[in-house]
Each structure stands twice: as C-alpha cells, then as structure tokens.
Amino acid sequence: MYQALYRKWRSRTFSEMVGQEAVIRTLRHQVASGRIAHAYLFCGSHGIGKTSAAKIMARAINCLHPVDGDPCMECESCRALMENASLDVFEMDAASNSRVEEIRDLLEKVEYPPQNGKYKVYIIDEVHMLSNAAFNALLKTLEEPPSYMVFILATTEPQKLPSTILSRCQRFDFGRLTEEQMINRMKTAIPELAEAEPGALELIARSADGSMRDAWSLLDTCMGSGEKLTEKLVRETLGAADSSVLFELADTLASGNGTQALNEIDEIMRAGCDVQVFLRDFGAHVRTVTAFKLGARSAEEMTGANAQRYREQSEQISLPRLMRMLELAMQAEADTRYAASPRSVLELFALRACRMTEGEDVQALADRVEELSHQLSLLQKNGVVVQTAAPAQNPEKKDEKKEKKPAPVPQKQTARVPGADAQTPAGKRPADVWNAALKRLAKEAVAVYAIVNQGRYGGYADGTYRLTFAPDAGISRDYVNKQERKEMFERLLTEEGGEEAHFEAVMEGDKSMDTRSKQDYDERLLIETLGRDKVQIDND
Ligand SMILES: [Zn+2]
Secondary structure, three states: OOOOHHHHOOOOOHHHOOOOHHHHHHHHHHHHHOOOOOEEEEEOOOOOOHHHHHHHHHHHHHOOOOEOOEOOOOOHHHHHHHOOOOOOEEEEEOOOOOOHHHHHHHHHHHHOOOOOOOOEEEEEEOHHHOOHHHHHHHHHHHHOOOOOEEEEEEEOOHHHOOHHHHOOOEEEEOOOOOHHHHHHHHHHHOHHHHHOOHHHHHHHHHHHOOOHHHHHHHHHHHHOOOOOOOHHHHHHHHOOOOHHHHHHHHHHHHHOOHHHHHHHHHHHHHOOOOHHHHHHHHHHHHHHHHHHHOOOHHHHOOOOOOHHHHHHHHHHOOHHHHHHHHHHHHHHHHHHOOOOOHHHHHHHHHHHHHOOOOOOOHHHHHHHHHHHHHHHHHHHHOOOEEEOOOOOOOHHHHHHHHHHOOOOOOHHHHHHHHHHHHOOOOOOOHHHHHHHHHHHHHHHOHHHHHHHOOOEEEEEEOOEEEEEEOOOOHHHHHHHHOHHHHHHHHHHHHHHHOOOOEEEEEEOOOOOHHHHOOOOHHHHHHHHHHOHHHOEEEOO
16 A cells, blocks of 8 residues: 555654654653653644654653663554554644534543553644634643643644643754755665665755655655656756756846846746746745855754855855845745746846845945945955054054145145146147047046046146046045056047156145055955955055
C-alpha cells in the first residue's frame, strides 16, 4: 500500500528526530527520571516535529523498558501504540473538532484510569482552534488532573491561547529545521538518495522552508516520476528557478538597471517558471541575503555550496535596498493571486525594486543616505583608504579659518584681473576666448559645462585661465580639475585663443590651490559626505 513519505518516515523515537536538540534532551530526561508534567505545550511552525514528538513522548512514558528516555519499540505497550491499538492515548485535531461537545466527549474519559500503560495521554493538535467553551472545559481538567493524566497540546499560534491555559503548561518551542538537517534526514531515511544530485536535495530543503513535512511531500512529488533525482528534475517539478538566476536578478535590481531586469525576467519566463513560485523563491533569497547581512544565526549555521555566494551578495547590497526588495516581493507575491497577468506583476515588481525608493518621505531620504554611505564603503574597498581619525595634515584648522572668515582675495590675483587680462599674447581678449570655449563646452560635454557654469570666470595670467568657485563648492572644483576634463577644456581654450592655454579651477580666496586641487574627486566626495572630522585620506 502506498504511504506518503512524511508518514512513512515520521520519527519513531527521540533519537530519530531531526533538530530540536534542546527540547528532546529535556523530554528524554523527564522520561528517564520519571518527572512527567501533566500538561505540555509544543509550539512552532507546521511540519517541524511537534506531533511526532508528542507521539514519541506518549510511547516513552508508557514504555515498560525505556532506553535513555526513548521508547524501546519492543515492549507490549510500544507495539500496541505503534499499531494505534491502545486505549490510553488519544489524538484530536482541534482544527476539525473545535466545538465544546467534542472536547467534552474526550474529557469524559479522563475519569477512567489507563488500561494498559501508566499514563493516559491526550494529544490535541492545533489547540488554539478550540472554542472558548471548549477551552473552559479543558481548563477544568487541567486545574485538577488525575495523577495518570498527561496532556500534550500542540500549536502553531501560542499567542492565541488563553493565559489560563498557558500558565498550566510546560512550554517547549520547536525551531525550524536547517537545510542541512533536512538533507541529512532525507539521506539517512532513504539510502538511494546518496546517488541524487546534491543540488536536488538542497533545492527541496530550501523550498521546504524549515518544515520537514513539506520536504517529505516535495520529495514525494519529485520521486513520483521514478527518474533519477536531479536538480533539473526538481526545478521543473517545483516550477522553481535556478538559484543562480535569483543571485543575478538581485544584483541587477540593486544596480537599478531596469532594462536588464526585464531581460532577465523574460528568460525566467521562457524557462517555464511559475511567477508566484518565483516571487516566493526570490523573497526567500532576499531574506537569506539579509540574514547574512545582519549576521543572523540562521546564516552563520548555513554551510551549503551557496553560503559563500550569499555572503558575497550581502556585502554588495545595502540593507535598506534589501528590505525594500523583500517588501516589494512579498507584496507582488500577494498581488499575483488576483492578477490577470502575473507576468506584469513580476515586471512591475522588478521596475519598482530598481528604483531605490518611492516618494520623498523622510524614510526614503534616510534610506538614500544609507545607500550612499554603502556606496562609499564599496569605494573605500576599491582602494580609497578612510579612517575615522583626525586628518594627518590638520586641514581642520585651515578649513575652519576659511569657512568662518574667508581670506581676502590674494593681491596678486586682484591686480592681475583688470591689468594682465586685457590681451593675450595672440592678441585676443581673454574673456572672449573664455566665452567661446564655454559655448563649445556646452555642445561637447554638457555635464561638465553645467558644473563649470556654477563657478565664475576668474581671470587670465601667463597663459592660464582660472575658474573660481564659492568656498563650499569643493566637489565642483575637483570635478572640473579632474585630468580628462581639465585637458578637454584646455584644448578648447587653446583652439579658441590660438595659443597654448592652461586651465585651473580654484576656490575663492584659496591660496593653496595647487596642492588642494590634486585631491581626488572621490576622496573629496567622501570627506564632504561623511564630514571632515570623520575622514583621513592616505594617499599611498
Ligand atoms: Zn517499550
């Protein structure tokens, strides 16, 4: 007879159980020492072993020869319970029997002592589904339980239980299983899986999202075809995307390249992925990357082949962007349920995720700032050294002086502007040359022109044209002074003036323009974004 894998491979003893080590250790100890509570509450998401543990506990406390707190599986009681033939263990699913009559029927039998074993055990699944009247009936029994009575209540939503019930139970929280735990369990249970592609089992474990029961049923579906278990087969069966596709799309969305994102989605659709499955997978992917970003325990425990890739991606994408992607993916997944064209939902999701934020609210700005500082930290990784220490050459003092009390324009320069400015050696008016070159700049490089236009013509002397910027426009000055831009403008000035021309942008009243203009634009950007006192540039 066919038996679903999750029933077939349900753990029979505590030692067979996957994960939940702390819970299992305590339960085994209680069995071994005979200190059994009257009411247990097993909490945690579905498919992680609550009901299995309850059944094992029921057998263990009734076992005639328990081994280290585990049921022996051989004695009369164990055998009877394995065949569901005992009158001493009752199971009830509150999801389908939530009415007070049903719980009363169950509780009526409490009066009679166990027939075979030592304890009468009531296992109530999804106990939070009971009606209020049913809770009250249960509570009465819990208040004065007969010595042989043990309740094991299981729930996915303990917060829905009345505090009167909670306070009478010994509570155990069951955690989600790691992918590795699930893979090991599958391999131990079914030796042929040693032949399966490792990627196939990883994909099943990831899709199961911490639930062993889901892993079994996915495995069941994938093995139904009788073919060898390959990653490709699993992906096709689940309608899931290749994990590398998830990494790529996350990178693309983070880079903000909408066109590329749409191209990738096109490929994903051609590969036959289901939109909703894909969005769920993508959400899970981003959650995992976020876990790595935050150094969460679930991430640290991860060992599979992808762990390193997750770590790398988490270093590349800022936290606000990850949060935004996750939020949008969850919203889109919900939207697909009602959408006439799920593909449009996916495309819209991608385009939204490419834009960092919507609206100009404070959170958006805060996110933008964090995004910027993240970009700066990447820049820093690529060679620019930043330290949070006082600047080596003590420019603080200089800046302070300059900002509070701008130095007078050097005499040399003031004298030069009206006098030497009159004519170039080639016999042209420098201001005319300047304006002509500026016009050409507007045509050839509008971005540079826009910045140059923020400054003003600062005069001409000895073949050099100057552009002056206000004291707070250091970024603009350095942008224009960058070698390739400087050379381009010099070429225009040379051509318009008919003689070799030089160019430099300076700050108003800046004496040390030569040394300061050497600073790299990126370094200046760092200083002006993070604050002068936070940054020290090492030029080696
Ligand atoms: Zn036994």
